[in-house]
Amino acid sequence: MKVINTRFGQVEYDPAKTLHFPTGMIGFENLREFIVMPNIKRGPLFWIQSVEDPEIAFVLTDPTNFFVDYRVAPDDNEKEKLGMKDGDDCHALVVVTVNSGSDFTFNLLAPILYAPGPNRAIQVVLEHSNYSTKMPLPKV
Amino acid sequence: MLVLTRKVGEGIRIGDDITITVVEMKGGGIRLGIVAPPTVKIHRQEVYDRILEENKEATQWIIADLDSLSDSLPMLKEVK
Numbered sequence: 001m002k003v004i005n006t007r008f009g010q011v012e013y014d015p016a017k018t019l020h021f022p023t024g025m026i027g028f029e030n031l032r033e034f035i036v037m038p039n040i041k042r043g044p045l046f047w048i049q050s051v052e053d054p055e056i057a058f059v060l061t062d063p064t065n066f067f068v069d070y071r072v073a074p075d076d077n078e079k080e081k082l083g084m085k086d087g088d089d090c091h092a093l094v095v096v097t098v099n100s101g102s103d104f105t106f107n108l109l110a111p112i113l114y115a116p117g118p119n120r121a122i123q124v125v126l127e128h129s130n131y132s133t134k135m136p137l138p139k140v
Numbered sequence: 141m142l143v144l145t146r147k148v149g150e151g152i153r154i155g156d157d158i159t160i161t162v163v164e165m166k167g168g169g170i171r172l173g174i175v176a177p178p179t180v181k182i183h184r185q186e187v188y189d190r191i192l193e194e195n196k197e198a199t200q201w202i203i204a205d206l207d208s209l210s211d212s213l214p215m216l217k218e219v220k
Contacts, residue, residue, distance in 0.1 A: 008203055012142040027192035027196055042210070043211075045213065047206070048159055056199050057198060057201075058198055061208060095194070095195065098209055100205050100214055102205075102208060104209055108194075109187070109190075109191060110191040113166065127181070
């Protein structure tokens, strides 16, 4: 086990079990390894902490919690980047921008494709979509 | 940065399989035609920049805001 000092305190993690981003996140291409942090609160949000930069952490969620029709599937090139084999599962996660005062938005334009088998993820940009980087919570 | 001058109908070739052609010049805008393999992703620069800015902004959260947000969100299904 290893320990890093993040801006949220010390985090112990197993280097063999980090979530690998082979191409990083957009704008953070050099950060390849993340620790998946369970939210201590119940709820659909969790966060990933960069191993390489203790300042960097992203809040993520399964978008289908909020946008039932939201679907993203990897193309062949993306499957290869994810190291997926036939029959491997892949699902979409999105970055949640959390501001103060319970103000938050979802980045539906650039979701993260996550393959649990190889434990890899990539951020992709959706083409020909009307989704925005700042999608508010849909009103029920 | 490599800078080239092209006329309408002329183009450039990048590598073995990407061709960019100047299709039309109209009202200060330039229409480009791009031929590339389907695996090559093509995006307007401003779309990419917007995502980069959004990612930067998304790293600036604090745990107190996440906690209060988690309390207010309905749990629709179990987290994977």
